[in-house]
Amino acid sequence: MKRTSTHSPGHWVLAGLLLTLGFIFAYAATLGELYHFWFHGFNWRFFVPILFVYMLWHRRGDLNSLPAAPSWAVGVVALLFATGLLIVGQISSTHALREVSFFSALGALLLLVWGKQRFPTFSVPLFYLLLTTSLVDRMLFSLQAPLKRISAVVADATLSTLGFSVIRNANILRLPHSYIEVADSCSGVGQLISMIALAVPIAYTTQKKTSKHAILLALAIALALVLNWMRVILIALWHYGGQKESIHGPGEIYSLPFIFLGGLVILIAAARILGREPNMSKESNGEPRFAPRRGDGLKAMYTAAAILTATGAFLHLWKIQPTSLMTDLQAFPMEIGGWRGKDLDSLPKPFTTGVADHEVLRRYTNRNGTSAIVYLGFFPLQNQEKELVDSRYQWLHTNARPEKLTSESGDTIRIKHSRANGINGNKLDAYFFYNINGNQLVDAHTAKLASIRDALMYRRTGGGIAVAAFTAENTPPKERVRFLRRWATLAYHHLREKE
Incomplete structure (x- = not known):
C-alpha cells in the first residue's frame, strides 16, 4: 500500500x-x-x-x-x-x-x-x-602587506624594463614628476576575494569534475594578482607626466571594476574552453x-x-549591565614616585586614543627630564564598537614577553613588556596589563575568555587596560623599575570595579 x-x-x-x-x-x-x-x-x-x-x-x-x-x-x-x-x-x-x-x-x-x-x-x-x-577578510588580511610589496616590485621591474624612469622605495614608486604609493586598496586582497566570488558559481554551474573546479579557482587567483599588477602599472603610467587629479586613471577607469569585469570575461571564456558538463541542470525523472x-x-x-x-x-x-569604578579614573595621581604628570589631549603613535569610554592620557617626567607615557582605559560595557581586546591594541602584544614586579607591599605584579616603533623612528618600551573584575591579566586571549565568563555568569563585561611606555634608550633601568612598581599598584587599584 x-x-x-x-x-x-x-x-x-x-x-x-x-x-x-x-x-x-x-x-x-x-x-x-x-x-x-x-x-x-x-x-x-x-x-x-x-x-x-x-x-x-x-x-x-x-x-x-x-x-x-x-x-x-x-x-x-x-x-x-x-x-x-x-x-x-x-x-x-x-x-x-x-x-x-x-x-x-x-x-x-x-x-x-x-x-x-x-x-x-x-x-x-x-x-x-x-x-x-568579514571572516574571509580577516583570514586574508595577513597577505595585504606582502602583496603590496610584490605589486610595487612588479610595477618597478616592468616600467624599468620598458625604459621608464622609476625608483622604488618600499611601496612607493618615485616617478620623474610625481610619485605613487601602493596603498592597501591596491594590495590585491579585495580583488582576490571578488575573483573567488566569481569563480565559484561559474565552476559550480558549468563543471562537475573537481579537477576543473580547481583549474578555474586557480585561474581566478592568478587573474586577481596579474590584473592588479597591470592596474598598478597603468596608474603609474597615468601619473608619469605629473600628478593627476583623478587617481585611478581617466574617469577612474582603473578602479576595481577594471579587474572585476576583465576577470569575469576571462573566467567565462575559460569555462567554455573546459567544456560544459552534461546534465548539469537536468531535472530528476523520479x-x-x-x-x-x-x-x-x-x-x-x-x-x-x-x-x-x-x-x-x-x-x-539576558542583558549585560554596565559596571562602574570604585574611584573616578581622573583621580589617578598626578605624581608617581617623584614623577610629575601632565594631561595630554592625544598620544603619539603607536597609541590610539578614543578606544575606551573613560581614558587617562598623561606624560610623567622626573627631575632628570626622563619621561613616561601613561594610558589608562576603562570599559563599563563592551560591545562591537568598544572592546577591551581591540585590534588597535595589537601592537602591544607583538613579541611581548611576561615580566614580574615586586610591589612596595611585597606582592608580585604580573605585567607584559613589548617594544614598538615610536615617532621619529625611536623604539618604545611598553608595559601593560588588563584588569577584569579584579583579575590582573596580561594575555589577550585570557582577557577575552575572562570577559566571556563574566558575561555568562555575572551579566557584566567591564574591564580596564593600563599602559606605561618609555623611550627605550633614554630611561635608566633603576628609575624605570621604581616608576613601574608604583604605577602598576596605582593603576590596579584605580581600575577596580564596584561589585
Whole structure:
C-alpha cells in the first residue's frame, strides 16, 4: 500500500514560516551586522546570496534525485552548538563567533531538515556564503602587506624594463614628476576575494569534475594578482607626466571594476574552453522524495524553530549591565614616585586614543627630564564598537614577553613588556596589563575568555587596560623599575570595579 501524506501544504507553509521567524529572531543582531557590512563595505557581496540561490536552483535535479530523511541526532547537536556559539559571541561582542555561528546554524538546519544525503550538494554553496562575511577578510588580511610589496616590485621591474624612469622605495614608486604609493586598496586582497566570488558559481554551474573546479579557482587567483599588477602599472603610467587629479586613471577607469569585469570575461571564456558538463541542470525523472514519512520533515522544522526561538528569547532577556569604578579614573595621581604628570589631549603613535569610554592620557617626567607615557582605559560595557581586546591594541602584544614586579607591599605584579616603533623612528618600551573584575591579566586571549565568563555568569563585561611606555634608550633601568612598581599598584587599584 502506498503511504500518503496527511499534511496539507498549509502545514509546510506554517512550519517554514515559524522556522524563518525563529531564525530571524535569534540572529537579528548578526543579520544587522551583515547588512551593514554589505552596504557600507564591499557592495558586491550583496549578490552572493542571490548567486547562492541560483547555484542551488541550477543543481535542483541532483537535489531532487536524493532522498531527504532528517538527520535528527547530528542536526540537533549541530544546531545546539551553533546557537551556543551565537550566545557566547553576542554576549561577549565577538562578531567573528557570531558569523561562524550563523553559517553553522544554516548547515545544521540543512542536516536536520534534509539530512546527510543531500548535505554534500549543499556544502559548496553554503561555504560560498562565507564571502558575505568579514571572516574571509580577516583570514586574508595577513597577505595585504606582502602583496603590496610584490605589486610595487612588479610595477618597478616592468616600467624599468620598458625604459621608464622609476625608483622604488618600499611601496612607493618615485616617478620623474610625481610619485605613487601602493596603498592597501591596491594590495590585491579585495580583488582576490571578488575573483573567488566569481569563480565559484561559474565552476559550480558549468563543471562537475573537481579537477576543473580547481583549474578555474586557480585561474581566478592568478587573474586577481596579474590584473592588479597591470592596474598598478597603468596608474603609474597615468601619473608619469605629473600628478593627476583623478587617481585611478581617466574617469577612474582603473578602479576595481577594471579587474572585476576583465576577470569575469576571462573566467567565462575559460569555462567554455573546459567544456560544459552534461546534465548539469537536468531535472530528476523520479518524484522528489522528502522522507519515508513526510511528518518527519515537519517535526524537524518545528524542532529547529523551537531551538532558535528559545535562543532568541535568552539573548533578549539576558542583558549585560554596565559596571562602574570604585574611584573616578581622573583621580589617578598626578605624581608617581617623584614623577610629575601632565594631561595630554592625544598620544603619539603607536597609541590610539578614543578606544575606551573613560581614558587617562598623561606624560610623567622626573627631575632628570626622563619621561613616561601613561594610558589608562576603562570599559563599563563592551560591545562591537568598544572592546577591551581591540585590534588597535595589537601592537602591544607583538613579541611581548611576561615580566614580574615586586610591589612596595611585597606582592608580585604580573605585567607584559613589548617594544614598538615610536615617532621619529625611536623604539618604545611598553608595559601593560588588563584588569577584569579584579583579575590582573596580561594575555589577550585570557582577557577575552575572562570577559566571556563574566558575561555568562555575572551579566557584566567591564574591564580596564593600563599602559606605561618609555623611550627605550633614554630611561635608566633603576628609575624605570621604581616608576613601574608604583604605577602598576596605582593603576590596579584605580581600575577596580564596584561589585
